[in-house]
Amino acid sequence: MNFFTKIAASIVVMMGVGNIAVETAKAQEALDKGQIETIIREYLLTNPELLGQMQKAFEAKQLAQQAALQEKTLKDRSELIFSSKYQVEIGNKDAKFKVVEFFDYNCPFCQRAMYDMEKILAEDDDVKFIIKEWPVLGKESYEAHVISLAFTTLMPEKYEEFHTLLLGMKGRKGEADALRIALELGVDEKALREEMTKPYILENLREVNGLATDLGITGTPSYVIGNEVVFGAVGYDQLTARIAKLKEAAKAKE
Numbered sequence: 503m504n505f506f507t508k509i510a511a512s513i514v515v516m517m518g519v520g521n522i523a524v525e526t527a528k529a530q531e532a533l534d535k536g537q538i539e540t541i542i543r544e545y546l547l548t549n550p551e552l553l554g555q556m557q558k559a560f561e562a563k564q565l566a567q568q569a570a571l572q573e574k575t576l577k578d579r580s581e582l583i584f585s586s587k588y589q590v591e592i593g594n595k596d597a598k599f600k601v602v603e604f605f606d607y608n609c610p611f612c613q614r615a616m617y618d619m620e621k622i623l624a625e626d627d628d629v630k631f632i633i634k635e636w637p638v639l640g641k642e643s644y645e646a647h648v649i650s651l652a653f654t655t656l657m658p659e660k661y662e663e664f665h666t667l668l669l670g671m672k673g674r675k676g677e678a679d680a681l682r683i684a685l686e687l688g689v690d691e692k693a694l695r696e697e698m699t700k701p702y703i704l705e706n707l708r709e710v711n712g713l714a715t716d717l718g719i720t721g722t723p724s725y726v727i728g729n730e731v732v733f734g735a736v737g738y739d740q741l742t743a744r745i746a747k748l749k750e751a752a753k754a755k756e
Contacts, residue, residue: 576717576729583713583726584632588706590654592662593623593630599748601741602632602726604714607646607668607675608639609722611735616669618738622745629745633665634710636722642676649680651706652697653689660687 576583584600603619605612619631635650637643646668654661667683668675684694697703714724717731725732725741728748732740 574716576726576731579713579716582709586709588651588702588709590633590635590658590661590665591630592619592633592665594627595630597628597630599629599745599752600632601629601745602634604634604636604710604719604722604724605669606637606639606643606722607650607680608643612723613669615723615735616666618735618741620666621738622741626745628749634713635706636710636714637707638722642674645677646675646680647707648698648703649677649684649694651703652694652700653680653684653687655697655702656689656693657687663687 583602601619601622603615605615622629623631635647637647650661650664650668653664657664664683664687668680671679681691681694685691713719717724717726719731719733721733723735725736725744727741727744728751730744732744
């Protein structure tokens with residue numbers, strides 16, 4: 503019996519795919535687990551290039567699965583991505599075109615991306631940014647975002663100013679920094695602290711985290727522009743190019 507027959511018989515036995523298959527495999531040759539592992543190990547040592555091929559095949563399969571999940575999420579959860587009851591918008595409220603941004607207050611790349619956003623909004627009144635607060639960089643980030651979400655509920659008209667001041671600060675930002683800025687902008691501390699304990703805060707964060715996971719987003723900043731997920735602080739030029747593409751697609755449908 504050749505090597506491949508042995509392996510096929512052994513795998514069938516290990517997986518237990520049915521009495522007939524198992525009995526056939528046993529009839530060909532009885533191999534215990536140790537023998538199987540030895541055969542496979544020796545074969546892979548003799549043919550190490552197979553490991554690279556297996557890794558590439560595995561990665562390709564993962565990418566295909568992620569792309570399929572991403573496409574499904576963009577279609578099935580479009581309302582949550584672009585029009586969630588929890589989201590905050592920066593820019594002209596009547597703007598037709600939306601750029602969704604996932605960010606963390608302690609992400610230095612998000613700070614750089616903020617200036618790209620400000621430049622785009624200053625130049626184009628038909629674009630607005632939908633802000634998804636996603637604290638992924640530790641306890642301090644979580645605390646800052648909780649205050650941000652509570653502040654937004656109490657003083658939505660000052661969210662953009664709060665967002666710009668806190669994200670624009672140098673160094674790590676946590677509860678103390680977020681609270682100081684919120685108080686400077688006029689919020690009542692007692693009301694703010696009460697708001698921070700309300701269930702919708704965690705619901706918001708869970709919603710954003712779920713969207714990020716299903717969209718394959720693993721870091722900040724990341725964007726959704728139309729049906730495209732954009733990873734990283736790609737910069738002003740790439741953002742405006744994708745926005746232009748979004749506008750062209752909309753025009754083609756008219």
